[in-house]
Amino acid sequence: MPKISLKGEQMPASPIRKLTPFADKAKLEGKKVYHLNIGQPDIETPQGMLDAIHKSNFKVWAYTASEGTLSYRQKLSEYYNKLGYNITPQNIIVTTGGSEAITIAMMTCLNPGDEVIIPEPFYANYNGFACQSDIVVKPILSYIENGFALPAIADFEKLITEKTKAIIICNPNNPTGYLYSKEELEELKKLCLKHDLYLFSDEAYREFCYDGREFVSPMHLEGLDENVIVMDTVSKRYSACGARLGCLITKNEAVLKTALKFAQARLSPGMLEQIAGEAAVDTPDSYFEAVNKEYTYRRDVLVNALNKMEGVYCPNPGGAFYVVARFPIDNADKFCQWMLEEFSHDNQTVMMAPATGFYSTNGAGSNEVRMAYVLNGNDLQNAMICLEKALVEYSGRTVESDKLKVESL
């Protein structure tokens, strides 16, 4: 029997999806499972996108240009230029989700063995994409104590070698929700220019900034045009994860020309999605206002409930729809699995993503979990009630609970 490749063996399973069999089993047993494990929002897709699908009128479902239709790229550039990116349609290559923008950027810019520095915890699939291209991820720890702010530039400098080719930031951050400031990005700019590094900017959560905070992109920084590659997607922006429609944006001509060759090999992004994506750009501001209000409310529900639990700490993030919280537990992987396999409260339980999958450093994040606040406030409150009970009941609890103390009196 022929063998699997080494890459195939080393490829990590998704930390977000690996507990799915346990969740499926819990559901078969009749438990209600609150899914806080995955960034699949329950927010409705804008009606304009759905209308565009229903009204679509073509006889042949044809390939488009490999870089995406001119018409969609024109519309997209309007969207980005409103944000001040100052681009043309020629700066955009439409991709199959943000995922493909990341893999194409990696293949375009990094050789096998080259290194990319990523503040951790980070979006787990960067590990998988790096593995696909035999690229080495050099993690740099950020800390829950300061809300996972950008690590010190001196810490980046320590990691830079001859092999370092790029830095990835995800802003606002998945999984931490941290929103990088202009000052932090300016620091990164200096570092990238000094060491001639690419700055990959994953901006999937751009539209989700709370409490009046402002989003800043490396595209806004002067003198960094040759270094910046934005990796974007409509998945979260318009709650259209299943559309698999993203893009890569850069002003670096050599990158564009090379990325196009990778795009040509896979022929074309989805045709119908580009029609819907074009309509999406006309989504009224009121949609985003309502969505951001809802997410702010949910974040507050979650963060307040978590910080009231004994021994739990959760920073209050400025963007995206995730939090990473620290629990008084021995092992987040064990705890999350136990919650699905053994725990229930009123026949309900919660599925979360152990944070270990978002760290590349061995052992880091072993008492942290990521939660996506993609459920309505009521479900979130129920989920938090379950979680609080579970943390008290769990045998691997590391801090004695007052409740346990009271009960044992």
Add this chain to the structure above:
Amino acid sequence: MPKISLKGEQMPASPIRKLTPFADKAKLEGKKVYHLNIGQPDIETPQGMLDAIHKSNFKVWAYTASEGTLSYRQKLSEYYNKLGYNITPQNIIVTTGGSEAITIAMMTCLNPGDEVIIPEPFYANYNGFACQSDIVVKPILSYIENGFALPAIADFEKLITEKTKAIIICNPNNPTGYLYSKEELEELKKLCLKHDLYLFSDEAYREFCYDGREFVSPMHLEGLDENVIVMDTVSKRYSACGARLGCLITKNEAVLKTALKFAQARLSPGMLEQIAGEAAVDTPDSYFEAVNKEYTYRRDVLVNALNKMEGVYCPNPGGAFYVVARFPIDNADKFCQWMLEEFSHDNQTVMMAPATGFYSTNGAGSNEVRMAYVLNGNDLQNAMICLEKALVEYSGRTVESDKLKVESL
């Protein structure tokens, strides 16, 4: 300025699309261009698929399971089991086009530096996909004289080394249209079992077999379950290239488990496409009968016209919708570009794909072109009139034309 990767430099541009700027220019100059260069059929997508899109009724355009929805995989397995593949939904991973099925299969089975043997001329993007994974393509020449039949097994044996991990066949073949026989596949089976090789079977054109010929898949061969990976797509089957919906099928459990990890990293195939794909399986036989009748007619128009031209040779293929023809010219790349840049007849010209892009051996196919018969009979006839004139007029003609002789009298 940061550098492009070596892989990015080495990545081949699409031979099918590289002449596009010249075609665009010809159109700007007011010329009508007959596109025989790309396998984008003009055949209408089945109404059932389009209806499924228009009737789709969801509020959140959500991710699906990474391996595809169970419901689509169930329906797909019905389709494959009618063909005698004897599979379950668990043998299928839904992919973003056939392209992704190929890249996932390569990453799953081959290490960097490993070798894959492919009869040439072959689908040009195999080169690109191999480049992406640092896999070495070992081409094995097939010959226009016998219609591009499977090369002798002894020729395969000569190429096999410690590094050889797989053979790719595309059946019916793109670009040659050759339909492999059961006997040829049995030969390949023995070879794969003897040397413990994967057999990647690209079956994008399965439904297009002419003159009553029967399609045979390696899935039909006994004892080869651990070796066969089918790479499929709805692109050509239902004239739905822009749907980007394909799948990978295998009975090898280790391959399935590993391929799923790559599928998980990119989260999900398109959601709406899977709804349309499910409807597509109910496409009536009458659709395929009409389409095959039309393609048979077109092939006959093309092959007859080509073989009547002085110095031209074109085999009569048993499947797909391509032919590779030999022209009396010095250089197919030059000729195809010249036809767009300089030639016109009644203000019309033809865009074709130089066959060199489908060969990996340097210099091979330099007087051959690939043509896709994806236009209606009338357009094809006009295209053939243009081509005949062009071949007479072209300065790099290698065989003196009787017409030229007559004119010079």
